[in-house]
Amino acid sequence: xxxxxxxxxxxxxxxxxxxxxxxxxxxxxxxxxxxxxxxxxxxxxxxxxxxxxxxxxxxxxxxxxxxxxxxxxxxxxxxxxxxxxxxxxxxxxxxxxxxxxxxxxxxxxxxxxxxxxxxxxxxxxxxxxxxxxxxxxxxxxxxxxxxxxxxxxxxxxxxxxxxxxxxxxxxxxxxxxxxxxxxxxxxxxxxxxxxxxxxxxxxxxxxxxxxxxxxxxxxxxxxxxxxxxxxxxxxxxxxxxxxxxxxxxxxxxxxxxxxxxxxxxxxxxxxxxxxxxxxxxxxxxxxxxxxxxxxxxxxxxxxxxxxxxxxxxxxxxxxxxxxxxxxxxxxxxxxxxxxxxxxxxxxxxxxxxxxxxxxxxxxxxxxxxxxxxxxxxxxxxxxxxxxxxxxxxxxxxxxxxxxxxxxxxxxxxxxxxxxxxxxxxxxxxxxxxxxxxxxxxxxxxxxxxxxxxxxxxxxxxxxxxxxxxxxxxxxxxxxxxxxxxxxxxxxxxxxxxxxxxxxxxxxxxxxxxxxxxxxxxxxxxxxxxxxxxxxxxxxxxxxxxxxxxxxxxxxxxxxxxxxxxxxxxxxxxxxxxxxxxxxxxxxxxxxxxxxxxxxxxxxxxxxxxxxxxxxxxxxxxxxxxxxxx
Ligand code: 6R9
Numbered sequence: 068x069x070x071x072x073x074x075x076x077x078x079x080x081x082x083x084x085x086x087x088x089x090x091x092x093x094x095x096x097x098x099x100x101x102x103x104x105x106x107x108x109x110x111x112x113x114x115x116x117x118x119x120x121x122x123x124x125x126x127x128x129x130x131x132x133x134x135x136x137x138x139x140x141x142x143x144x145x146x147x148x149x150x151x152x153x154x155x156x157x158x159x160x161x162x163x164x165x166x167x168x169x170x171x172x173x174x175x176x177x178x179x180x181x182x183x184x185x186x187x188x189x190x191x192x193x194x195x196x197x198x199x200x201x202x203x204x205x206x207x208x209x210x211x212x213x214x215x216x217x218x219x220x221x222x223x224x225x226x227x228x229x230x231x232x233x234x235x236x237x238x239x240x241x242x243x244x245x246x247x248x249x250x251x252x253x254x255x256x257x258x259x260x261x262x263x264x265x266x267x268x269x270x271x272x273x274x275x276x277x278x279x280x281x282x283x284x285x286x287x288x289x290x291x292x293x294x295x296x297x298x299x300x301x302x303x304x305x306x307x308x309x310x311x312x313x314x315x316x317x318x319x320x321x322x323x324x325x326x327x328x329x330x331x332x333x334x335x336x337x338x339x340x341x342x343x344x345x346x347x348x349x350x351x352x353x354x355x356x357x358x359x360x361x362x363x364x365x366x367x368x369x370x371x372x373x374x375x376x377x378x379x380x381x382x383x384x385x386x387x388x389x390x391x392x393x394x395x396x397x398x399x400x401x402x403x404x405x406x407x408x409x410x411x412x413x414x415x416x417x418x419x420x421x422x423x424x425x426x427x428x429x430x431x432x433x434x435x436x437x438x439x440x441x442x443x444x445x446x447x448x449x450x451x452x453x454x455x456x457x458x459x460x461x462x463x464x465x466x467x468x469x470x471x472x473x474x475x476x477x478x479x480x481x482x483x484x485x486x487x488x489x490x491x492x493x494x495x496x497x498x499x500x501x502x503x504x505x506x507x508x509x510x511x512x513x514x515x516x517x518x519x520x521x522x523x524x525x526x527x528x529x530x531x532x533x534x535x536x537x538x539x540x541x542x543x544x545x546x547x548x549x550x551x552x553x554x555x556x557x558x559x560x561x562x563x564x565x566x567x568x569x570x571x572x573x574x575x576x577x578x579x580x581x582x583x584x585x586x587x588x589x590x591x592x593x594x595x596x597x598x599x600x601x602x603x604x605x606x607x608x609x610x611x612x613x614x615x616x617x618x619x620x621x622x623x624x625x626x627x628x629x630x631x632x633x634x635x636x637x638x639x640x641x642x643x644x645x646x647x648x649x650x651x652x653x654x655x656x657x658x659x660x661x662x663x664x665x666x667x668x669x670x671x672x673x674x675x676x677x678x679x680x681x682x683x684x685x686x687x688x689x690x691x692x693x694x695x696x
Contacts, residue, residue: 068097068339073478076491083491084518091119091492091521095332098371099134100125101301104328110519112546115531115539117519118305119329126299127308127331128205131370132165133299139346143375146349147194148394150241150381156398159194161373164201166295167194171202171286173293178265178284180233182207182300185310187231187263189213189222189253191240192380195269195286196356197366199235204308204327207300211310211322214357215240215247217638219255221320225312229322229528230262235286239272243385250276304328310528311359313465314578315537316549316568322528323465329521330363330468331371337470337490338368341459342431343477348401349428351377351394353409358575359465360435364404368469383409388416392424392451403451404433408573410443411604421450431476433459436574437606438562444483462486462562464548465576466538468522471495472560485561494518497554502542513566514552515545568662570599570607577641579662582609585636586643589629591616596652596660597643600669608644610669612652612691619648645669645696651687653679664688668695 070076083090088107095104104123110116135142140162147157159167180186186208190196196212203210213225226234234257240247250268254277257263268276269286278285302308308327312320338344350369354360356378369376377398383391391413395403413420432452439447439460448458458481461473471493472486479487489495497505497512505512516523523546527534541547551563565571568579579597586595595613602608611629619625626646633642653661664676673692679685 068094068336070340070475076475076478079491094336095120098130112539112544115535117523119521120304123304123328124301125328126302127327128201129299130331135161135373139373144370145194145197146375146377146398148377148379152386167198168201168205169295169297170290170293171198172205172297174289175202175206178233180208184208185211185229185231187211187213187226187234189236191215191237192355192378193271200366205299207302209307209309212357214355216640218635219252220636221638222256223259224319226260229310232264234263234266237269237271238276239274241272243382246272302327311465314569314576314581316578317580321533323524324526324528325468326525333469333522334363334368335371339372340475341470341473342402344372344374349375349398350402351400353405363469388413389420392421396425399428401428402431403429406436406574407434407439407443408605410447414446429456432456433461435461437571439484441483460486466524482559485559487559492520497552498542508554508558509556511553514548514550515542517545572607573605575640582641585633586611586629588636589632596665598662598666598669610645611643612647612649612665614649647694647696649691653687654683655681656683668692
């Protein structure tokens with residue numbers, strides 16, 4: 068499965084384009100199938116539908132767990148590093164993880180969960196989060212993990228969209244020196260979630276919680292009553308594996324659906340190749356399992372490869388900004404995968420936190436989630452990698468399921484701030500505004516993909532039309548990523564950022580419309596417009612222009628109140644960094660907000676605002692500029 072040289076990469080890439088079905092069938096056949104597939108691919112990007120390995124049957128946990136019981140049962144599978152550095156790390160071997168997953172699968176079954184049911188998982192980064200995810204996969208329930216930082220309202224929206232039957236949570240969570248309620252937040256959400264029949268609560272903080280009779284159950288108690296014998300359900304390759312909600316440019320977050328077979332093949336293949344994973348190595352992905360990176364490269368990709376995967380509960384700055392480096396030393400981490408925002412933030416704390424730390428176990432460094440700027444690239448390379456570790460800057464998305472454009476560690480010649488070249492099976496294409504292909508090198512355009520890969524999004528849950536219109540209608544016949552991209556003279560790809568109304572705040576996707584809706588819920592707010600602006604650490608910050616019904620008496624107090632509303636409606640990650648009160652917004656005669664102007668003002672660059680002649684009231688612009696923060 069592993070590419071061994073640049074020439075091998077080129078040969079493999081060519082094969083993957085010339086004979087994609089043969090190429091992917093060869094990889095897929097290296098997994099355990101309950102019923103082998105005979106059909107490889109069926110696809111249509113015009114009236115969107117994609118099916119991979121359609122008539123095959125398998126179970127992803129049989130491949131991620133059972134398969135390794137024969138060879139490496141006593142090797143670590145998950146290494147849990149708790150929030151408190153003084154607390155003992157807990158290792159779950161493949162045998163132990165298998166047993167725990169089987170047990171919790173039976174817990175779910177005992178509560179009436181059957182294949183196809185949706186289960187919402189709202190948990191902090193503890194081993195039981197991975198166990199709950201895998202248990203769903205084992206019995207064919209569709210997991211919908213909601214990031215532990217989201218609000219009750221966001222949980223409720225996600226539960227209701229996919230009508231989850233069961234919620235799995237904890238009493239509370241610890242992150243740094245904070246204790247955060249979890250069950251209480253779930254309780255608030257469930258006031259408006261009629262589909263939920265049971266809530267299973269794992270103890271973490273011993274925070275007092277209310278347990279509703281007939282609905283709420285303790286994880287530990289249920290586990291005691293369950294056996295460890297649970298065969299893996301035979302799943303059709305195209306049965307849904309999970310739903311993960313992500314922000315788009317309009318409306319509520321959409322439930323991206325991934326299916327069992329293709330997702331298994333692609334995450335395993337990309338993990339093995341991009342990181343050039345060697346058996347026995349320790350892999351540390353710092354992402355939360357609540358995001359796609361945690362799904363694909365903390366849980367599924369590593370376990371499918373029999374890797375040792377670190378699951379870290381805390382934050383990079385607790386007890387100090389040297390925590391990641393201490394973890395790397397403590398567990399002899401070989402491959403470290405994190406986000407640019409974390410790198411920039413740790414850079415900002417000063418080199419005294421990293422100097423003198425033993426990072427000699429490291430072999431490969433990775434980055435994901437947003438552009439890795441050159442300054443951060445060099446710091447990562449020099450201070451963390453000591454110039455010895457290739458940096459894989461991996462571009463991909465929730466919708467792509469796995470890494471798409473990325474160097475292969477130690478094989479692809481690197482260029483700082485470039486995601487470099489497409490992986491085998493990935494056929495990128497740049498197009499102009501009209502969808503015309505931009506050929507040649509040294510060009511810029513909108514990034515699309517013209518051929519399916521095994522873990523491409525299958526649908527948006529409950530609304531296939533939305534999937535079609537979001538991804539396959541802007542440029543007919545192509546999957547549109549929403550990203551702008553340049554291809555340099557060497558044919559190397561550099562992602563330049565979103566070209567739609569999606570912001571990327573510390574590597575988290577947030578739609579401008581979502582934040583606006585939340586702000587507009589605040590009493591006295593008439594209208595708002597939100598844009599992203601360059602932020603030294605977060606990559607992008609959120610800048611909100613707000614029109615209030617009455618002039619504010621105390622701007623700062625109103626700002627704090629609005630932040631409280633946004634936190635309540637979405638969660639703290641969506642809080643604007645700047646709020647400017649305005650009396651009007653720059654709108655065209657047709658009522659459309661000219662965000663281009665608002666972006667310029669937020670960037671602090673008002674020298675060239677472009678054509679403002681189509682504005683209904685050009686005077687608005689001057690007043691916005693004069694009040695800019
Ligand atoms: C995996 C993940 C996807 C968006 C994507 C792009 C940005 C991700 C990047 C990158 C530049 C990289 N993005 N990786 N931009 N360089 N290496 O992050 O998924 O949360 O869905 O975000 O993130 O804008 O479109 P997701």
